[in-house]
Every structure is written in structure tokens, then in C-alpha cells.
Amino acid sequence: MTTYKGIKGFNIKTVSSDPPAPFTGEVWYNSGSDNLKYLGTAVAASWASGGNLNTSRNGLAGAGTVPAGLVSGGNPPNDGSNATEEYDGSAWTNGGNLGTQTRYAAGCGTQTAALATGGGPPNPANPSRKTQEYDGSSWTAGGDYLVPAHYLGGCGTQTAALGFGGVSYGPPGGQIALSATYKYNGSTWTAAGNLPSTSRKMSGAGTQTAALSIGGQTYNPTNAITLAVEYDGSSWTNGGTLGTARYNGMAAGIQTAALYYGGSGPGVATEVYNGTSWTNSTNMTAPKNRAGASTNGTTTAAFAAGGPGTSTLEYVGPNPATKTVGTI
Numbered sequence: 001m002t003t004y005k006g007i008k009g010f011n012i013k014t015v016s017s018d019p020p021a022p023f024t025g026e027v028w029y030n031s032g033s034d035n036l037k038y039l040g041t042a043v044a045a046s047w048a049s050g051g052n053l054n055t056s057r058n059g060l061a062g063a064g065t066v067p068a069g070l071v072s073g074g075n076p077p078n079d080g081s082n083a084t085e086e087y088d089g090s091a092w093t094n095g096g097n098l099g100t101q102t103r104y105a106a107g108c109g110t111q112t113a114a115l116a117t118g119g120g121p122p123n124p125a126n127p128s129r130k131t132q133e134y135d136g137s138s139w140t141a142g143g144d145y146l147v148p149a150h151y152l153g154g155c156g157t158q159t160a161a162l163g164f165g166g167v168s169y170g171p172p173g174g175q176i177a178l179s180a181t182y183k184y185n186g187s188t189w190t191a192a193g194n195l196p197s198t199s200r201k202m203s204g205a206g207t208q209t210a211a212l213s214i215g216g217q218t219y220n221p222t223n224a225i226t227l228a229v230e231y232d233g234s235s236w237t238n239g240g241t242l243g244t245a246r247y248n249g250m251a252a253g254i255q256t257a258a259l260y261y262g263g264s265g266p267g268v269a270t271e272v273y274n275g276t277s278w279t280n281s282t283n284m285t286a287p288k289n290r291a292g293a294s295t296n297g298t299t300t301a302a303f304a305a306g307g308p309g310t311s312t313l314e315y316v317g318p319n320p321a322t323k324t325v326g327t328i
Contacts, residue, residue, distance in 0.1 A: 061073050061107030063108055110157070146190075155208075161184040203251035
């Protein structure tokens with residue numbers, strides 16, 4: 001039988017911490033973490049084409065992960081779509097239709113337990129208060145959002161969701177930018193603090209008690225936002241500044257490990273957050289703006305579907321050189 005010593009000429013060494021300068025192919029046992037590790041070749045982050053949507057649109061609400069994704073609603077038509085599609089990592093198939101057609105809604109959750117909140121056409125001025133819940137096959141009505149809103153941010157799960165910001169309308173028909181934050185418990189929404197400023201077209205990542213609002217756009221005047229703000233379950237504080245100010249981007253991950261990609265402008269920038277600062281990653285291979293996103297995705301696996309057209313792009317995060325085989 002071939003052994004490591006037979007190949008390399010020595011046994012796997014036991015160390016209390018990872019060696020500072022291992023050579024490629026070196027294997028060691030870290031007794032401190034109880035893991036067998038080796039140094040391979042690092043692989044850079046990349047974007048690749050995935051399966052095409054069955055219906056071309058943008059302004060979709062997204063949910064799920066790369067191997068189990070969901071998108072719903074969107075534009076066209078101008079009064080919103082009721083189409084839902086499910087992703088298995090290679091192809092999209094039609095799911096149950098939304099009960100109320102929508103676009104520019106906030107999506108979150110998983111493929112089998114998702115939310116689509118708010119949304120609606122901007123003209124006429126009638127954004128929705130509706131929350132719709134998906135169980136993997138059909139949508140049902142949930143508790144109404146506390147204000148009619150579209151272009152809002154959202155994150156979390158079907159039974160512990162967060163909605164924030166966006167646009168509403170007031171007399172005599174003008175737009176009103178929002179700063180309010182609301183929590184959902186699976187049946188009702190309650191007020192839960194305000195963003196530092198009014199904003200819209202932002203993206204959300206994380207959980208109900210550890211969330212991010214990323215980028216976005218101020219209203220009157222309209223300016224792209226460079227800031228990410230962090231939520232602790234009751235209040236928002238300023239986080240790291242994006243390298244590229246933009247809105248209508250897509251997001252995935254958690255508060256301390258988030259991914260933000262596409263959006264306004266060139267629509268190809270990808271940035272990674274570590275809880276403190278943003279760093280540039282590999283650009284998307286095509287621009288995406290207000291696409292359906294894998295809101296439960298991670299910094300190593302995410303998708304953007306539609307926005308525009310039917311194409312899907314998948315992100316594979318960098319593969320580190322040092323790899324863990326497993327616990328001994």
C-alpha cells in the first residue's frame with residue numbers, strides 16, 4: 001500500500017499550530033484544532049454562466065442558495081409579474097405563481113420557506129403592503145407590511161425577517177423615501193428602529209438581529225450610497241464603505257462575511273465584506289442590475305438571475321491554498 005512516507009520520504013508531522021511557510025503538497029496534523037491539513041494551490045474567485053430563466057425580467061425578489069434558489073415577480077410586465085422559478089444549480093423550473101403580481105419587492109429566506117415583501121409598480125403610485133410566503137410549491141398571504149413600499153431592503157428568514165428603507169407615496173402623489181425598519185415574526189410586522197437616513201434601492205444581508213443594509217440611493221437629490229450600515233436587532237450603526245458607490249445591486253451572506261455585486265453604473269463590480277471593510281473581488285462577466293439574488297448565499301457561492309434578460313451568473317469564491325481534510 002502506498003503511504004505518505006513512501007511518497008514523500010517522511011511521516012506526516014504533528015504540530016500545535018499551522019506551519020508559517022509550508023510547501024505545496026505538504027500535509028500536517030494540527031493538534032490544536034484536531035484537523036488534518038495540507039497546502040494546495042489557491043484558486044481565485046470567478047463568475048460563470050448558470051442556467052437561464054424561463055421568463056426574461058428584472059426587479060425580481062430572490063431567496064435561497066446556488067443549489068436551491070428562488071426568484072419571483074419582476075418586470076416586465078410594467079404592473080409586475082406573478083412568475084416564480086426555482087433553481088437546482090443547473091436549471092430553472094417554474095414554481096407556484098405569486099398570489100399578487102409584483103416587482104421591486106424584497107425577498108429573503110430559502111427555496112422552501114421564502115418571503116416576498118412589498119413591491120408594486122411605480123406608476124400608478126401604488127406600492128404594496130403585501131407579504132407573500134412560499135412553502136416550496138405555493139404562495140399564501142402573510143401579515144401586511146406596515147407601510148406600502150417598494151425598492152426596500154430585506155433579509156432574514158420567513159419567520160424572522162427584516163425590512164427597511166424603500167419608497168412610499170403620499171399626497172399629492174409624490175414619492176416619499178423611507179428610513180423605517182420593521183421586524184417580521186412569521187405573522188406580523190412591528191416597528192424596529194430607523195436607518196441613519198432615508199434611502200432606497202439598497203440590498204440586505206444577514207439575519208434579523210445582525211443585518212447589513214448595503215449601498216442604495218438617496219432621494220431628492222438622488223445619489224448612489226457608498227456606505228454599508230449594520231443592525232444589531234434594535235439600532236443601526238455605520239459599517240465599512242464600499243469601494244464603488246451604487247444601488248440596485250445584489251447581496252448574499254451574513255453581517256461579518258457578505259458579498260455585494262452588480263448594480264448601477266457598470267454593474268459588474270463585486271466586493272466582499274469581513275465585518276469591517278470591503279475588498280474588491282472578481283468582476284461579473286456581464287452587468288446585472290436588480291437581478292434575483294441568492295439571499296441565503298455566501299461569500300463563496302452566490303447567483304444573480306435576470307436583471308436583465310434570462311441569464312444567470314454564479315459566483316465561486318476564492319479557494320484558499322491551505323485546505324482542511326477533516327477532524328481526526
